[in-house]
Amino acid sequence: MERLSIVKIGGKIINDSELLDQFLNSFQKIEGAKVLVHGGGRAATELSKKMGIEVKMIEGRRITDAETLDIAVMTYAGLINKTIVASLQAKACQAIGLSGADGNLIQSHKREVGAVDYGFVGDIDKVNDGLLVSLLGAEVVPVLCPITHNAQGQLLNTNADTIAAAVTQAMSEHYRVTLKYCFEYNGVLERLDDPNSIIKLVTEDAAKNYISTGIFSDGMIPKVENVFHALRNGADQVSICGINYVHEKSPGTTFTL
Amino acid sequence: MERLSIVKIGGKIINDSELLDQFLNSFQKIEGAKVLVHGGGRAATELSKKMGIEVKMIEGRRITDAETLDIAVMTYAGLINKTIVASLQAKACQAIGLSGADGNLIQSHKREVGAVDYGFVGDIDKVNDGLLVSLLGAEVVPVLCPITHNAQGQLLNTNADTIAAAVTQAMSEHYRVTLKYCFEYNGVLERLDDPNSIIKLVTEDAAKNYISTGIFSDGMIPKVENVFHALRNGADQVSICGINYVHEKSPGTTFTL
Numbered sequence: 001m002e003r004l005s006i007v008k009i010g011g012k013i014i015n016d017s018e019l020l021d022q023f024l025n026s027f028q029k030i031e032g033a034k035v036l037v038h039g040g041g042r043a044a045t046e047l048s049k050k051m052g053i054e055v056k057m058i059e060g061r062r063i064t065d066a067e068t069l070d071i072a073v074m075t076y077a078g079l080i081n082k083t084i085v086a087s088l089q090a091k092a093c094q095a096i097g098l099s100g101a102d103g104n105l106i107q108s109h110k111r112e113v114g115a116v117d118y119g120f121v122g123d124i125d126k127v128n129d130g131l132l133v134s135l136l137g138a139e140v141v142p143v144l145c146p147i148t149h150n151a152q153g154q155l156l157n158t159n160a161d162t163i164a165a166a167v168t169q170a171m172s173e174h175y176r177v178t179l180k181y182c183f184e185y186n187g188v189l190e191r192l193d194d195p196n197s198i199i200k201l202v203t204e205d206a207a208k209n210y211i212s213t214g215i216f217s218d219g220m221i222p223k224v225e226n227v228f229h230a231l232r233n234g235a236d237q238v239s240i241c242g243i244n245y246v247h248e249k250s251p252g253t254t255f256t257l
Numbered sequence: 258m259e260r261l262s263i264v265k266i267g268g269k270i271i272n273d274s275e276l277l278d279q280f281l282n283s284f285q286k287i288e289g290a291k292v293l294v295h296g297g298g299r300a301a302t303e304l305s306k307k308m309g310i311e312v313k314m315i316e317g318r319r320i321t322d323a324e325t326l327d328i329a330v331m332t333y334a335g336l337i338n339k340t341i342v343a344s345l346q347a348k349a350c351q352a353i354g355l356s357g358a359d360g361n362l363i364q365s366h367k368r369e370v371g372a373v374d375y376g377f378v379g380d381i382d383k384v385n386d387g388l389l390v391s392l393l394g395a396e397v398v399p400v401l402c403p404i405t406h407n408a409q410g411q412l413l414n415t416n417a418d419t420i421a422a423a424v425t426q427a428m429s430e431h432y433r434v435t436l437k438y439c440f441e442y443n444g445v446l447e448r449l450d451d452p453n454s455i456i457k458l459v460t461e462d463a464a465k466n467y468i469s470t471g472i473f474s475d476g477m478i479p480k481v482e483n484v485f486h487a488l489r490n491g492a493d494q495v496s497i498c499g500i501n502y503v504h505e506k507s508p509g510t511t512f513t514l
Contacts, residue, residue, distance in 0.1 A: 047331075051307040070336055074304075078335020079327055082404065082412055086358040090410035096359045101343040103353045103397060138391065140360060147339065153347035155339055 003236075004033040004136065004175035007246055008164040009182045014041035014080055021087065022243050023182060028093040029247035033136040033175060035167060036095075036143045038084060039160035043075040044068075064119040064157045072157045073099075076145040085143050095141045100148030101155060103131045106163065108148040108156050122148040122156025124163070127170035161223075165230050172234025179230050179238045180251070181223065186242030187252030190215060202255050204228055227255045260493075261393065261432035262291040264503055265421040266439050271298035271337055278344065279500050280439060285350040286504035290393040290432060292424060293352075294401045295341060296417035300332040301325075321376040321414045329414045330356075333402040342400050352398045357405030358412060360388045363420065365405040365413050379405040379413025381420070384427035418480075422487050429491025436487050436495045437508070438480065443499030444509030447472060459512045461485055484512045 007027060013019045027036060048055055048071055056063040064072065081097040088095035100106030100122075108122030135142055144167070146160040161181075168179045187198035202210070207224050210216040216224055227238045241252025264284060270276045284293060305312055305328055313320040321329065338354040345352035357363030357379075365379030392399050401424070403417040418438075425436045444455035459467070464481050467473040473481055484495045498509025 047308075050309070051304075073339050074331035074335040076335075077339045078331040078333075082330050082334045082356050082358055085356070086406045086412050087410050089358055089361050089406060089408060094360060096355070098353070099339050099342070101339055101346055101354070103351060104346050134395065149343045149346060151346055153344050155343050 001176045002033060004171055004177050005030050005180065006035045006037065006164055006168050006177060007180045007182055008037045008160060010039040011041040012184050013243060014038060019243055024087050024091060026244050026246045028088060028091045034141055037160055037164040038080060039146055040076055041080060043079055044071050047071050047075055058116050064121050069120040069155065069157055073147055073155055077147045081143060081145040093141055094139060095143050097143045099145050104128050104151065105131055106148040107151050108158055109150055110156060120156050122158045124148065124158065124166045127166050129170040129174065132171060133174050161226055165226060168230050168235050169233045176236040177234060179235045180246055181240045182243055182246050186245060188240055199253050202253060204257055231255060231257050258433045260289050260435060261428055262287050262435045262437065263421055263425050264437045264439055265294045265417060267296040268298040269441050270500060271295060276500055281344050281348060283501050283503045285345060285348045292399050292401065294417055294421040295337060296403055297333055298337060300336055301328050304328050304332055315373050321378050326377040326412065326414055330404055330412055334404045338400060338402040350398055351396060352400050354400045356402050361385050361408065362388055363405040364408050365415055366407055367413060377413050379415045381405065381415065381423045384423050386427040386431065389428060390431050418483055422483060425487050425492045426490045433493040434491060436492045437503055438497045439500055439503050443502060445497050456510050459510060461514055488512060488514050
């Protein structure tokens with residue numbers, strides 16, 4: 001099977017036009033089939049503030065009411081997605097930006113109301129892998145924003161890490177998929193104060209050890225859970241790497257079961 | 258050659274969710290290959306107001322400064338485009354929303370500064386007809402928003418009527434193209450106060466006559482100029498019709514050279 005690189009970037013890179021440009025230079029150098037998944041970034045919060053809309057949080061989680069959804073669609077599917085696509089086109093990369101509604105790419109359902117009503121948040125039901133296969137076959141580079149739809153006309157806000165994982169799983173039937181979470185460090189650091197202490201390879205046993213000794217803590221713990229979930233669900237290789245190295249074969253920290 | 262229907266809708270339909278839904282019901286009934294081009298609508302102006310950004314006008318023309326461009330990208334390529342795509346998907350129409358940057362679909366250059374500096378407004382250089390041909394061949398329905406790019410990373414605001422005309426011209430090499438301008442009346446009226454006075458067929462000579470006798474006036478004059486420009490540049494048929502009749506063969510007012 002051919003190799004497919006799925007790369008996810010988050011808010012810190014999107015918020016900084018210089019970091020974003022550095023990342024896109026590295027991304028466009030990736031050989032073969034590739035998909036970019038981007039998160040939200042500060043634009044949504046800034047737009048909410050300018051419009052006098054309060055960001056609603058319950059237990060540290062953002063609630064997507066109707067107004068917040070409109071802002072998410074405007075910034076994620078609009079400004080961020082098209083800015084990235086135009087930049088990639090300027091680098092001679094044949095990018096096409098898509099939401100989950102486009103071509104019924106990612107169908108989801110509104111999260112059921114439990115203890116918390118998250119509002120217009122979508123949990124993924126299925127990925128239209130056929131559409132991605134045909135776009136990749138035409139040497140197009142899909143750029144996915146974190147907006148999905150329920151196939152009944154409702155757009156929904158969906159976590160970008162989850163989209164990257166779901167697309168990885170769906171595409172693993174057609175490609176050997178490498179999933180790369182790209183962030184501001186060049187890999188996972190053994191000592192946060194030492195940028196040279198990148199951990200090259202992490203097995204599942206080693207990960208458990210890093211968590212128990214506190215080397216992996218806070219936000220790193222759900223990220224590692226995502227990584228091993230992806231490896232158990234079709235990913236051939238998963239790594240966490242820096243913005244300048246996504247085009248390398250095994251950049252940053254590579255994970256293995 | 259196969260037939261292709263290119264339908265353009267403007268702000269008045271986009272602003273009214275009921276009219277939009279009626280239109281989309283008629284649009285999805287169009288048989289064969291079809292493309293939807295949408296304009297801006299009120300969302301951009303409303304967002305500008307909420308953000309405290311003044312709409313800049315010179316000689317009745319809107320000026321697109323950097324802030325206004327961001328708002329145009331957010332509302333046209335984001336909220337409006339994705340709302341339409343999600344609605345079409347709900348009607349089992351395999352729509353994909355695209356800006357001119359996506360797949361390098363519409364390349365433009367920033368309008369030269371003359372007596373007026375229009376700001377980030379793009380005049381079209383070329384349409385990637387190959388991409389549209391391959392999407393239509395895969396039975397996808399492209400939904401185009403009025404944002405283009407200069408292939409150097411700059412997004413640009415571009416008139417939707419002009420996009421519809423440029424796409425018509427480019428696609429006329431591959432299809433017999435019918436261009437339909439869809440609006441709130443069921444056709445061009447001979448007497449504005451009589452909705453039944455629809456003019457069925459207008460030749461170029463008849464149009465000149467209607468203009469000289471004042472039956473075509475104001476906004477109708479540039480529209481008629483667009484229509485005959487399209488007919489001289491590849492369109493097989495051009496009509497102006499109401500929201501409920503776009504799926505009919507010769508709806509509303511049909512123009513011929």
